[in-house]
Amino acid sequence: MCGPHAAVRSIVGEMIGTHERPTVVDIEAGLEHLSRGTARHVDTLLIVVEPYFKSMETAVRIHELAREMGVPRIHAVANKLRGKEDDEQIALFLKSRGVDVFAFVPEDATVLKAERLGVGPLDVSSSSPAIDRIAELAGKMRTAGV
Amino acid sequence: MKIAVAGKGGSGKTTIAGTLARLLARQGERDVIAIDADSNPNLALTLGIPRAKASRLRPIERTVLNRVADSEGGIKLVLNRTVTDVLREYAIETPDGVKLLLMGKVEHAGAG
Numbered sequence: 001m002c003g004p005h006a007a008v009r010s011i012v013g014e015m016i017g018t019h020e021r022p023t024v025v026d027i028e029a030g031l032e033h034l035s036r037g038t039a040r041h042v043d044t045l046l047i048v049v050e051p052y053f054k055s056m057e058t059a060v061r062i063h064e065l066a067r068e069m070g071v072p073r074i075h076a077v078a079n080k081l082r083g084k085e086d087d088e089q090i091a092l093f094l095k096s097r098g099v100d101v102f103a104f105v106p107e108d109a110t111v112l113k114a115e116r117l118g119v120g121p122l123d124v125s126s127s128s129p130a131i132d133r134i135a136e137l138a139g140k141m142r143t144a145g146v
Numbered sequence: 147m148k149i150a151v152a153g154k155g156g157s158g159k160t161t162i163a164g165t166l167a168r169l170l171a172r173q174g175e176r177d178v179i180a181i182d183a184d185s186n187p188n189l190a191l192t193l194g195i196p197r198a199k200a201s202r203l204r205p206i207e208r209t210v211l212n213r214v215a216d217s218e219g220g221i222k223l224v225l226n227r228t229v230t231d232v233l234r235e236y237a238i239e240t241p242d243g244v245k246l247l248l249m250g251k252v253e254h255a256g257a258g
Contacts, residue, residue, distance in 0.1 A: 007223060011249060015229060018225070018229045022177075023147070023149065023178070024149045024151065024163050024170070024179070024181070025148075026159065038183075043148045045152060048151060048157045050154075055153075062152050080158060121165055122165060122169075131165065134166055141149065144147075
């Protein structure tokens with residue numbers, strides 16, 4: 001129980017639980033790493049999902065796990081969308097499995113350029129289709145007032 | 147506002163997490179912290195830290211934790227200093243004012 005994973009989880013849990021200001025945690029990729037310690041202190045889980053079957057299936061499993069753990073708000077953020085058809089398919093699939101899509105973020109030249117350069121999208125531009133959707137997401141999180 | 151961001155590797159999870167943290171700060175939230183629990187340097191890059199610096203960042207050490215007995219007779223790990231002290235010692239300032247904390251790499255596969 002006191003291995004390196006446990007230590008990381010304890011630090012993350014303690015920091016989230018004690019810091020009184022907004023906190024964003026980039027958790028490990030595998031859903032087994034959504035530990036109870038982290039889940040207990042988090043009020044919102046955002047599940048980033050791409051418009052293809054395996055990614056959507058993973059999102060559904062993460063959603064189920066998070067719900068079992070009692071995370072109060074769980075939303076999907078659809079990412080790398082290439083058009084209206086992607087938006088509709090992903091919304092339809094996830095809705096049928098009980099997952100709410102909170103934001104639709106398009107594939108975006110600014111994000112691709114940032115990845116190529118090894119910088120952040122906001123270091124390339126302060127506005128782009130993807131950045132503007134993430135800004136709306138930030139606004140929604142602030143309005144939720146948690 | 148305590149947000150965790152999950153997703154498969156390659157989904158853009160880190161890009162969303164980092165950009166969201168910066169935009170929260172740009173929209174007026176003070177003292178936003180971002181925690182990289184995924185042991186990759188990409189969150190630092192997304193937050194605007196230059197590549198050369200990102201590779202030299204110091205993760206939080208396990209010495210911030212104490213092992214204490216819990217009420218059920220087990221052992222739990224708790225911080226042995228205040229969050230303010232942890233931030234002072236380990237947080238990295240990023241261009242939009244988001245403070246970044248890096249968790250150390252977990253070397254032993256299957257441990258914990």
